[in-house]
Amino acid sequence: MRKIERSAVIEAVKKTLIKANYELDETLVSFLKRAKDKEKNDLSRSILEDILTNESYAREGFAPLCQDTGIVVVFAEVGTDIRLDFDLYKAIDVGVRQAYDEGYLRKSVVNHPFQRENTQDNTPAIVHTKLVPGDRLTLKLATKGAGSENMSKVVMLTPADGLEGVKKLVLDTVFDAGGRPCPPIIVGIGLGGNFEKSAILAKEAILRDLEDESNDPDIRALERDLLHEINRLGIGPMGVGGDTTCLAVKVNTYPMHIASLPVAINIQCHSARHLEVVL
Amino acid sequence: MKRLTPPLSDDAVSDLKVGDKVFITGTIYTARDQAHLRLIEDDDPAFNLQGSILFYVGPTPAKPGQIIGSSGPTSAYRMDPMSPPLMARGVKAMIGKGDRSDAFRQSMIAHNAVYLIATGGAGALLSSRIKSIKPIMYEDLGPEAIHELYVEDFPCFVAYDVHGNQLFKGGGPREEKK
Numbered sequence: 001m002r003k004i005e006r007s008a009v010i011e012a013v014k015k016t017l018i019k020a021n022y023e024l025d026e027t028l029v030s031f032l033k034r035a036k037d038k039e040k041n042d043l044s045r046s047i048l049e050d051i052l053t054n055e056s057y058a059r060e061g062f063a064p065l066c067q068d069t070g071i072v073v074v075f076a077e078v079g080t081d082i083r084l085d086f087d088l089y090k091a092i093d094v095g096v097r098q099a100y101d102e103g104y105l106r107k108s109v110v111n112h113p114f115q116r117e118n119t120q121d122n123t124p125a126i127v128h129t130k131l132v133p134g135d136r137l138t139l140k141l142a143t144k145g146a147g148s149e150n151m152s153k154v155v156m157l158t159p160a161d162g163l164e165g166v167k168k169l170v171l172d173t174v175f176d177a178g179g180r181p182c183p184p185i186i187v188g189i190g191l192g193g194n195f196e197k198s199a200i201l202a203k204e205a206i207l208r209d210l211e212d213e214s215n216d217p218d219i220r221a222l223e224r225d226l227l228h229e230i231n232r233l234g235i236g237p238m239g240v241g242g243d244t245t246c247l248a249v250k251v252n253t254y255p256m257h258i259a260s261l262p263v264a265i266n267i268q269c270h271s272a273r274h275l276e277v278v279l
Numbered sequence: 280m281k282r283l284t285p286p287l288s289d290d291a292v293s294d295l296k297v298g299d300k301v302f303i304t305g306t307i308y309t310a311r312d313q314a315h316l317r318l319i320e321d322d323d324p325a326f327n328l329q330g331s332i333l334f335y336v337g338p339t340p341a342k343p344g345q346i347i348g349s350s351g352p353t354s355a356y357r358m359d360p361m362s363p364p365l366m367a368r369g370v371k372a373m374i375g376k377g378d379r380s381d382a383f384r385q386s387m388i389a390h391n392a393v394y395l396i397a398t399g400g401a402g403a404l405l406s407s408r409i410k411s412i413k414p415i416m417y418e419d420l421g422p423e424a425i426h427e428l429y430v431e432d433f434p435c436f437v438a439y440d441v442h443g444n445q446l447f448k449g450g451g452p453r454e455e456k457k
């Protein structure tokens with residue numbers, strides 16, 4: 001049994017969240033650069049240039065990438081050979097509190113659907129735990145703004161709707177959202193499971209590496225087709241039109257009931273802030 | 280590329296066309312959801328609404344030695360129902376992101392005002408163009424209080440103009456837009 005200290009979790013959460021709010025990962029930056037070089041619409045290209053300049057300002061520590069520093073989502077993969085003699089959820093929240101304070105991040109969490117009082121420290125985080133073999137604790141941390149999250153949805157299609165039904169739903173959802181989720185976007189799709197499982201799959205899909213493609217040939221084809229078709233919608237950066245609407249589509253699947261076809265669509269803005277840390 | 284210096288005249292607004300890149304230099308005011316709710320009920324605001332520019336923003340806290348934190352635009356559609364009474368009282372431009380309702384756009388044209396967008400998610404870049412900040416109303420709202428900002432070369436794009444044009448592709452049902 002490998003013991004993991006509470007202080008190590010707190011420190012990891014804090015450092016990782018601050019870093020995620022001040023720099024985008026290199027792959028995302030390279031995707032944005034490539035999009036800018038290919039973009040034919042002048043206005044759209046100038047927006048993509050602003051996004052890249054913004055990233056370099058943030059990376060120098062000038063200010064966070066975006067003023068919406070989000071609500072924190074954590075996928076914690078807990079090795080069955082580790083021992084935790086503390087409350088993992090509380091430790092994560094301590095890390096969040098310290099990150100939002102010391103990193104000068106905006107506290108954007110309210111306590112209640114109607115009372116809506118700011119919790120003042122951006123807690124609680126939303127934590128999904130999974131047991132995995134081994135003696136490691138992997139924390140996948142994301143900070144998710146509301147602009148793109150608010151454009152996401154879960155729809156229970158029927159098996160007869162099939163592939164075409166899924167595609168239509170995704171294209172309609174992205175078109176409907178237009179410029180609101182700060183395109184260029186990344187689209188995470190959860191197909192299967194049940195109502196809540198599909199939403200978790202979609203969120204996990206967003207956290208995949210941008211270069212990663214599904215191993216399943218049908219799903220890989222779906223990811224590529226949707227990317228192509230979304231970009232043909234012509235929404236463009238911030239909705240002003242152009243070639244660059246979407247940087248990547250990721251589809252995660254899970255077996256489901258004979259009578260259902262749950263589809264979750266989670267939209268991620270260009271400020272895709274997530275990082276992984278292994279303890 | 281055009282330059283705007285508030286307070287804006289009717290002519291300055293009419294001169295703007297969809298897709299123009301504009302640089303604002305001068306005083307603008309922050310306001311988002313809560314501040315709007317109060318401002319529409321307020322008979323005695325601390326600034327002159329005539330010709331004014333509102334910026335929909337809720338920045339991150341300023342780091343030591345800095346004026347303001349990350350300051351990008353928030354989604355404008357949430358302010359749609361509160362904008363017409365403010366335009367009736369002289370607000371000439373609003374800076375946000377994303378599309379807005381048809382009702383907003385009709386009212387905007389009727390009041391000879393303009394809707395500008397700034398690049399969403401570019402809060403670090405935009406904050407570098409903000410040179411001073413002062414809370415002037417509703418300070419109990421914290422970051423959502425109305426702040427007076429002095430900006431230099433603050434970059435925006437014209438999204439809706441008074442000539443009835445609009446910039447956005449997408450937004451709203453796909454069938455209707457085809």
Ligand code: SF4
Nearest residue numbers: 066145147182269400
């Ligand atoms: S959608 Fe993303 S980039 Fe746009 S304002 Fe929200 S967090 Fe920032």
